[in-house]
Amino acid sequence: MNRRHNFNPGPAALPLEVLRQAHEEAVEYGNRGMSLMEMSHRSPEVERIVSHTRELLLELLGLDDRYETLFMAGGASAQFGLIPMNLATADAPGSYVLSGSFAEKAYQEAIRAGSAHAAATSKQTGWRDIPKREEIRLAENAAYLHITTNNTIEGTQLRELPDVPENVPLIGDMTSDILSRPLDYARFGLLYASAQKNLGPAGVTAVILRRDLLERSAKADLPLIFRYDTFAKNESLYNTPPVHAIWMMMLVLEWTRKQGGAAKLGERNAQKAKRLYDAIDASGGFYEGIAAAEVRSDMNITWKLPNEELERLFLEQAERNGFEGLAGHRSVGGLRASAYNAVPEQSCIDLAAFMREFVRTHG
Ligand SMILES: Cc1ncc(COP(=O)(O)O)c(C=O)c1O
Incomplete structure (x- = not known):
């Protein structure tokens, strides 16, 4: 095959060796007489894949077991709605740094979910710039501060994470730069990334959050399928997860580890x-x-x-x-x-x- 130089914004290039491995195992997984796509998500194989992918992700991010990893559907866009639904209230809105089109979308979804606050914006620059740390003003009773670490459409990237008070978790949309550089990932209370750039093919979103935030997300009036604590309690197997996409993420993470x-x-x-x-x-x-x-x-x-x-x-x-x-x-x-x-x-x-x-x- 003549591989093209793939500069797609997402879905994007995958490592060739991962594609080859996936190809080899597509028809029969292990010696199980069937492919992974045909197996029950309650099988020991799938449980092992999900738990190994979770471990790999935490290891590569340098996070310990104070963090929980969830594999969810609906892309990063679903998280734009789920974050405020789980973590904000009308009295305690999320504060948003508006640094690009996706950051603004996240903010607009939070408004739809009930309440949101703009902590800083660089829209007046046509999104060519990112608000400076000192320009950020948290809402008085902010539930969290939401940032976008890499603005995919405009091509800007946050170099230094903002400081937040201890009781205000920092939330990062890291869809387009997770694991692309060393960062103190433990500065985040929650970070998320849909897979189709640095983590694998589209179809699954990794949500990594500190366990103390799970208690906050246990809102009785939220349908169970939208609650972070449901996914945590059921190890992301509450309903049928995108098993194949998670497996591909596992292969990409193993490759990531091999790269250093x-x-x-x-x-x-x-x-x-x-x-x-x-x-x-x-x-x-x-x-x-x-x-x-x-x-x-x-x-x-x-x-x-x-x-x-x-x-x-x-x-x-x-x-x-x-x-x-x-x-x-x-x-x-x-x-x-x-x-x-x-x-x-x-x-x-x-x-x-x-x-x-x-x-x-x-x-
Ligand atoms: C930074 C960022 N956030 C959110 C999204 C939306 O992701 P999805 O299409 O998985 O919902 C994208 C997609 O490119 C993105 O780059």
Whole structure:
């Protein structure tokens, strides 16, 4: 197979060795005479997969058993609703840092769920920047502070986590940068990520939360299927979980561990992103980065060309040269290269070379 350079924003590139392993085991899992997709979710095999995936995730995040890991459906978007439903009340709203389109969506869903408070916004910059730590104002009785650590659409990434008082948990939407860099993950009370960028194929969302927050989520008037404590008590097997997606997450996490975890991947991701930012910065203004330089993301690299016609031409030629997924989000325009953990460094080297050549011939 001729693998393309996959810069898709999500679903995104998966490690080739994980795909091969999944292929080998697709028809028969172990020596069980059937595939995993045909097995009961109450079987010992599935229980082992779920518990091993949970252990791997905590280990790679550097978190201990004060944290619980839940595997839920509905993507990160479901968490936009479930977080306020489980953890906020009309008197104690969640405070939200608005740093991009997904952060704003989370905030809007919290308003729909009952109440929410905007702690800071960078919308006035067209989401090119992220609110500074000192600009954040918590609601007086804030249930939590919600941040988005990487703004996938705009290509900005939070470098320093905000400080919160001890009784206000920090909640992070880490969908597009979980395990992409070393971070003090224990600063979070709850962090979540849908799988389809750094964790595996789409279909499952990892929610990692401190156990003390589970007591708060036991709200009698919430349907059981929407309660975090239901998932915790039943080890994510309350109803039929997306078993195959969890298994794939397990394989991706094993691969992540083999790569040296978040620390090593962080070095590699910074190097990959630098190759592309260097091509942008050395283009004499032909390419213009979209994100403010101090908050440029290592995961989603966004830039513009002098006009839309050149952007279309760039995309066409890129496609023909084996580069996929480079169109910017429709709300931002321009171009975006998503270089998640599984995107090989060589793809970034080749794209940077293609970008330089495009400037030489069209600049
Ligand atoms: C930061 C962030 N949050 C939330 C979402 C929404 O995720 P999902 O499509 O899994 O609901 C995305 C999707 O790209 C994202 O990048």
